[in-house]
Amino acid sequence: MFPGGYVRGKHLLLNMQGDYPFTLQRGSVVDLLGSMSSYNHDLRGHAERVCGLCMPLALRMGLAGKRLLYLELAALLHDVGKLDVPPHILDKPGILSLEETLLVQDHSLRGEQTLRSVSMPERICRTVRTHHERFDGKGYPDGLAGEEIPLEARIVQVADAYDAMTEDRPYRAAMPPEVARCWIEGLSGAYFDPEVVDCFLRAEAV
Ligand SMILES: [Fe+2]
Structure with a gap:
């Protein structure tokens, strides 16, 4: 589908011409991404970086076709x-x-609701709902474990954590990439799917 690999920032779905292979509310996606840009200084930037990490990782994990396109949107949103x-x-x-923590944690459910309200495909809604589950079952909102968590969400989790660790946050400075990789490795099997972590670390080490 993309012989030259995935080019960060050149979104497959939004750049597609002609008929989509499935129903997609393209206008809604553009509107939502626009809202994210203006709402918080890094909401859109984080989404773009996570997407840029997810896509090559997903290719290496064997995702293809519609699932890959859906993952792109799920990562962005x-x-x-x-x-x-x-x-x-x-x-x-x-x-x-x-109270604030619970409000923040509610964002995975709110995101799912938002995407359902614009008739986004089920797989995308499901990935957004489950992106804060943990491999050991101690995540939220449903406490799913292992392969109960969609592979797409397990991929987003690793990319999400790596980007969060390597960017400045209001409450802490960015970690160097090699330190973030150590954290990701240390949390493999607890937070993250070990297969996804292995694939991520092998590629990031190149
Ligand atoms: Fe999140």
């Missing part, structure tokens, strides 16, 4: 539910209160 979290909470430099 994985945090769209944060549009429902007040900006002062997203940018809070200190520790969040319990």
Whole structure:
């Protein structure tokens, strides 16, 4: 489908000409990405970087065709539910209160609802809902474990964590990439699917 590999920032779906191979509310996607750009200084940037990490990883994990296109959108929109979290909470430099934490954690469900409201394909909605599950079953919102979590979400989890670790946050400075890779490796099997981690680390080490 893309002989030259995936080019970061050149989104497959949004650049496709002619008929989509499935129903997609393209206008809704563009609107949502626009809202993310203006809502929070890094919501869109984080989404783009996560997408850029996910796509080559997904190719190496054997995803192809429609599943790959769906993953691209899911990665771009994985945090769209944060549009429902007040900006002062997203940018809070200190520790969040319990109420604030629950509000932030609710973004995976809110994101799923947003995408369902614009008739996004089921696989994309499901990936967004499950992107904060953990491989050991201690994540949210449903406490799914292992392969109960869609592969697409297991891929987004690793890319999401790596980008979060290697970028500055209001409450901490960015980690060097090699330190982030150590963290990802250390959390393999607990937070992350070991197969996805192996694939990610092998490629990132090149
Ligand atoms: Fe998230």
